Amino acid sequence: MEALLAVIILLMIAGSIYTLHARDLLSAVIAYGITGFGLVICFLLLKAPDLAIAQIVVEIITLIIMIAVIRISTREDLTEGATIKVEGVRYVNLRSAVYFVTGLLFVVGFLYFFVKSTLNLDPFGVHSARMAQVYLEQGVELTGSANLVAGVLFDFRAYDTLGEATILITAVVGILTVLRLKGRK
Amino acid sequence: MTGMTNIVKTVTRxxxxxxxxxxxxxxxxxxxxxxxGFAGGTIIAGAFILLVLAYGDNIMHLRRIKEESSALENIAIFCILIMAAVGFLLGTKVFFNNFLPIGTAGQLISAGIIPLFNILIGIEVAAALFTIFLAFVIFKEEEK
Known part of the structure; x- marks a missing residue:
């Protein structure tokens, strides 16, 4: 099974590399589908049907929504160079400079917190997930839910689920706000 | 928004x-x-998106159903909060307390509030994804 997983993951990597470099955005979105559906097969092979169902339906819906976005915007990739030439003089493109600096700051901050948090972890191979053991052994009796994933998501960790639902609300509010600017003009 | 060909319409029907x-x-x-809730809500949203894509609709009706679905989404998440608060007020003081009787595991009506949460989350996710799709469709229609 590891060999099969490795083949699928290589295919996913190829799909994502093509997605980054494709000139036509529509073919980029289709190639991005390779990554998503490969992940679905990986989840099924690793015996996680809950995740597989969620992944496959979300993949299809995001494909539709991204094609809708491409229809209302543009099909070609409009990347800017690092420098702009105005009247024979080369200037640094301010936007790409801002991208670069922000990315660098995020990488440094992420590395800092990563090192800081890994210092407090257990040594490799030893884990002390006491709550997980309780969930596995008594989850069905405590929640009454035959599907343990639903029991954890909606009973033990219901607060997390509320946060996930709030993320969707925030996304909808953001999209409606951005798309309304044109209507008000 | 115009619909698609007769083949697509028949298959959609x-x-x-x-x-x-x-x-x-x-x-x-x-x-x-x-x-x-998340997976099922997305499938329900997919059914509605399929209908809109295949049959098309005029923009006034699309605007109205966008308002309705965005209202439905907010009502669903409000109901989730109310149920969490009810669980807080009854029994032990825990947010999202499972206050209904648990029943026997494996039956359709069991597990207390988990099925209700599933249904509400399903409504919320379906309405949210359908609203996002309709927002893009209406934007495209207004551009013409």
Whole structure:
């Protein structure tokens, strides 16, 4: 099974590399589908049907929504160079400079917190997930839910689920706000 | 927004209801089998998106159903909060307390508030994704 997983993951990597470099955005979105559906097969092979169902339906819906976005915007990739030439003089493109600096700051901050948090972890191979053991052994009796994933998501960790639902609300509010600017003009 | 060809319309007429029912099944059996509110809600949203894409609609009606679905989404998440608060007020002081009787595991009506949460999350996710799709469609229509 590891060999099969490795083949699928290589295919996913190829799909994502093509997605980054494709000139036509529509073919980029289709190639991005390779990554998503490969992940679905990986989840099924690793015996996680809950995740597989969620992944496959979300993949299809995001494909539709991204094609809708491409229809209302543009099909070609409009990347800017690092420098702009105005009247024979080369200037640094301010936007790409801002991208670069922000990315660098995020990488440094992420590395800092990563090192800081890994210092407090257990040594490799030893884990002390006491709550997980309780969930596995008594989850069905405590929640009454035959599907343990639903029991954890909606009973033990219901607060997390509320946060996930709030993320969707925030996304909808953001999209409606951005798309309304044109209507008000 | 114009619809698609007769082939797509006929296939949608046959398949649309089945897709919607499958979404309902995934949502209501979330505590028994794999799936749950998020996956089932997305399938229900997919059924509605299929109908809009295949048959098309005029923009005034699309605007109205966008308002309705965005209202439905907010009502669903408000109900989730109310149920969490009810769980807080009854019994032990825990947010999202499972205050209904648990019943026997494996039956359709069991697990206290988990099926209700699944249904509400399903409504919320379906309405949210459908609203996002309709927002893009209406934007495209207004551009013309």
């Amino acid at each position: 046959i398949i649309g209801g089945v897709v919607f029912l499958f979404g309902l099944y995934i949502v209501t059996h979330g505590h028994l089998s794999p799936g749950g």
